Amino acid sequence: MRKAIHFEKATEHETLTLQVAPLVDIVLFLICFFMLASELVRSQKDPAVELPQMTSPQGASEAPAEVTVNLRADGAITVDGRTVALDLLPGLVASQAAHAQQDGRPFRVVVRADRRQRFAALDDVMSACRKAGLAQVVFRATGEERS
Amino acid sequence: MKFVDDDDTSVIQLQIIPMVDVVFTLLAFLVMGTQIRALERDFAMGYREAALARGALAQDFPTAVLVELRRTPEGVGIRIGQARLPTDQFDAICAKLTEINMPGLDVVISADPALTVDQVARAMDAALASPMKKVSVSRLAAESTKPAAGPGPAASGGKT
Numbered sequence: 001m002r003k004a005i006h007f008e009k010a011t012e013h014e015t016l017t018l019q020v021a022p023l024v025d026i027v028l029f030l031i032c033f034f035m036l037a038s039e040l041v042r043s044q045k046d047p048a049v050e051l052p053q054m055t056s057p058q059g060a061s062e063a064p065a066e067v068t069v070n071l072r073a074d075g076a077i078t079v080d081g082r083t084v085a086l087d088l089l090p091g092l093v094a095s096q097a098a099h100a101q102q103d104g105r106p107f108r109v110v111v112r113a114d115r116r117q118r119f120a121a122l123d124d125v126m127s128a129c130r131k132a133g134l135a136q137v138v139f140r141a142t143g144e145e146r147s
Numbered sequence: 148m149k150f151v152d153d154d155d156t157s158v159i160q161l162q163i164i165p166m167v168d169v170v171f172t173l174l175a176f177l178v179m180g181t182q183i184r185a186l187e188r189d190f191a192m193g194y195r196e197a198a199l200a201r202g203a204l205a206q207d208f209p210t211a212v213l214v215e216l217r218r219t220p221e222g223v224g225i226r227i228g229q230a231r232l233p234t235d236q237f238d239a240i241c242a243k244l245t246e247i248n249m250p251g252l253d254v255v256i257s258a259d260p261a262l263t264v265d266q267v268a269r270a271m272d273a274a275l276a277s278p279m280k281k282v283s284v285s286r287l288a289a290e291s292t293k294p295a296a297g298p299g300p301a302a303s304g305g306k307t
Contacts, residue, residue, distance in 0.1 A: 025168035032175035051187060052268035056275035059188035071264075110189065113264045120260030122267070123286045126194045139192040141268060146276070 045112065046070035046078050052115040054141035065110040065138060067096050071125055073114040086124055093132035112140040190271065193283030195255055211253040212279065214240060215287065216270055218259045223266050237273040244277035253281045260286055 049070050069089070070078040077084050084092060093109060100107035109129055113122045129137050217224040222235035227247075232239040244254060254274050258267045267284065274282045 022165055022168060025165060025172060029168060029172045029175060032172060032179060036175060036179050052265045054188065054190060054268055054272040054275075056190075056272045058275040058280060059190045062187040062189055112187075115263065115265035115268065117264045118260060119258045119262045119264055119267045120286070122264050123258075123260060123284075126192075126284070130194055136191055136193050139190045139268075139271070140187050141190060141272075142187050144186075145188070 044068040044070075044080050046072065046081075048072050049112050049114045050116065051112060051140060051142040053143035055143045055146035057145050059141065059145065062140070063108075065108040066100055066105070067093055067108075068110045068112060068140075069093075069125055069129075071111065071113040071117055071121055073116045075117070075121055077125065086128060089125065089128040090131040093129055093134065097132060097134070107134075108138055109134055110138045110140050190275070192271070193253075193281070195283050195285040211255045212244070212247060212249075214254060214256045214270060214274060216256065216258040216262055216267065217287065218261045223262060223270075225270070237269045240270055240273040241277045244274060244279045248278050250278050250280065252279060253283060254279050256282065256284045257287045258284060 045068065049072055067079060072078065077086060077089065079089075079092060097107045111122070111125055111129075113125070126137055212228065215224075215226040217226070219234065223237075224234055225232040225236065225240060227240065227243045230243060232243060254277075256267065256270050256274060258270070271282055271284065
């Protein structure tokens, strides 16, 4: 007796659907991540620095600068996450200024000085900037604008 | 008649992956929120060498108003030109500069190096709140940091 050949019924193809909710989650997460990363990279802020409060309406909104000098409460000077000796600061600022001039970009130096630090230390930093040929620096402070 | 089948009980499952996504998104959002909350502001600040600051006032027609900040046992001694202001009263700087009201003149804040950045910033803030916006800072000259014997013209404010 011949055996019957059994063929399996072809399986139905599962319909592929686009999951919108996880997609939105991931897109939002990526946006947040890139915004946060770009903010941290641009600002060169040292979180150890506690800024003084200034409420005068003369201040402008925070803008990124080519060089941000952080002066900590313990006297350490950091630029771009690295500790820099005071005597090396004029050379560093001057070289950055030269690069900016070559590229035709405006050049700004922001000083973020800790509020507990002595003025003498801030004066040393500003003096170093002056030695590098800058007549003006930008002083960073925190606080709401007084109305 | 059709009745809904009560036996169809769907199984409720905790979806871990979307939950982790949402938690991460919230975490990133909160971190960004704290960054944004501590808004910082920029103040363009001129700088004068101590000797230059004194020179600006030594001329027959001075081009700057000198605000002297001196550290005293009582607090921060403030003097504008020959006028002595109450100790630690930074708002008095704004009032005095408003009284002078010459926006064309520079205001030079000459600060004792022993003062803190916060104290100098408060003086700058008060000066910038006045009509005289051209504010710069300098270090109080070494000979001027000695405490004054009594009321009289400022050591670096008078003619030399």
